[in-house]
Amino acid sequence: MRFATWEVDGRVTAGVVGTLPDGTVGLHELPARTTVLDLVRAGLPAALEAGARALEGPAIPVGSVRLLPPLDAPTVRDFVAFEEHVEGMVAPSGEAVPAEWYQAPTFYFTNPYALIGAHDDVAVPPGSKRFDFELEVAVVVGADGASLTPEQARDHVFGYTILNDWSARDLQAREMKVKLGPAKGKDSATTLGPWLVTADELEPYRDDEGFLALDMRVSVNDVEIGQDLLSNMGWPFEELISYASRGTEVRAGDVLGSGTCGNGGCLAELWGIRGDGAPPPLQPGDVVEMTVEGLGTIRNRVVGGLDLPPVAPARPRSRSRKRAQ
Known part of the structure; x- marks a missing residue:
């Protein structure tokens, strides 16, 4: 089953x-004030039952609404689970994939307030000249849990959706030289959508190793840039949920991104492999479209961002340890 959230006339x-x-495509309304997050927290069986009742009612065309992110995610973690993507990102330095990447699935927390819908415009972050997309799939946690084993984590999967982790590469590069981040480099927008597909729908795509072999594609201005299989992840989603819950907890509605796929899943990977700036960074007017088998398509247009004053540099310090008299 596929769940969506939309807006019409406010x-x-x-x-x-x-x-x-x-x-x-038509959209069947759930009872008033029911949210997709409510259904996720109620659990998959209850959500499927509520969805089946909604399907008995009238529907409106999807083209008559503005699709929002399918759920109001309380937290968003983003992993880096594709080895080929890491290879491209480290290529300019001539280094190999860090040994630490193979030891555990690494993630960072991104901004849940910056989620945008499947067809919303996305603004270039203030001050950025190297704007980029990232083609990913996200899993949505369906039940609270702590220190879950991968086997337990599989029962905590509610469903999946497409995620585009928009990235200001120049801001990200500066921040990560300070051994922090990405922060502002990833803070402006994350597309989630077009809908949340329940886990049972994707089981036919599971391969012999337990990975979901979904075709993933991204284009800019209708020219294909990248294509990969989701099954090229270094860890399945159950391992990602297990690691995220290790020594702490995950809760129903949490979103965990796979990280960028390989083979052109983002522009920066191609810049690293090719050693040049082609294709160029995204500009206002560019349209980025992502399609993932079984999950649908998202399509966002890049628009100009705010023109804000430059950030003030740090002030010089005397390193005095006593107050001036």
């Missing part, structure tokens, strides 16, 4: 994705 509604008599 009214936000959650519902189930279905098919209209003419074969196009």
Whole structure:
């Protein structure tokens, strides 16, 4: 089943994705004030039951609404689970993939307030000249848990959605030289959508090693830039959830991104491999489209961002340890 959240004339509604008599996508409304996060917290069986009831009601065309992120995620973690992506990112330095990458799945927390919908415009972050996309899939946790084993974590999966981790590469590079981040480099926008697909729908794509072999593609201005299989992850999503919960807890509704896929999943990877700036950074007017098998398509247009004053540099310090008299 597929769950969505949308807005019409200022009214936000959650519902189930279905098919209209003419074969196009329709949206069936859930009871008033019910959110997709409510359904996730209620658990998959209850969510499927509520969705089945909603499908019995009328539907509106998806083209008549503004799709929002499918759920209001309380937290968003983003992993770096594709070895090929890391290879491209370290290529300019001539280094190999760090040995530490193989030891455990690494992630950072990103901004849950910056989530945008499947067709929303995305603004270039203030001061950035090297704006980029990142093609990912995200898993949504379906039940609270702590220090879960991978086997336990599989029962904590509610579903999956497409994630585009928009990245200001110049801001990110500066921050990471301070041994922190990415922070502002990843703070401006994250597309989530178009809907949340329940885990049972994707089981037919699971391969013999337990990975979901979904085709992933990204294009800019209708020219394909990258293509990969989700099954090229170094760890399955169950391992990512298990690691995120290690010594702490995950909660229903938490979103965990796979990290950028390889083979052109972002521009920076291609810049590293090719040793030049082609394709160029994203500019206002560019349209980025991502399609993942079984999950749908998101399509966002890049627009100009705010023109803000430069950030003030740190002030010189005397290193005095006593107050002036």
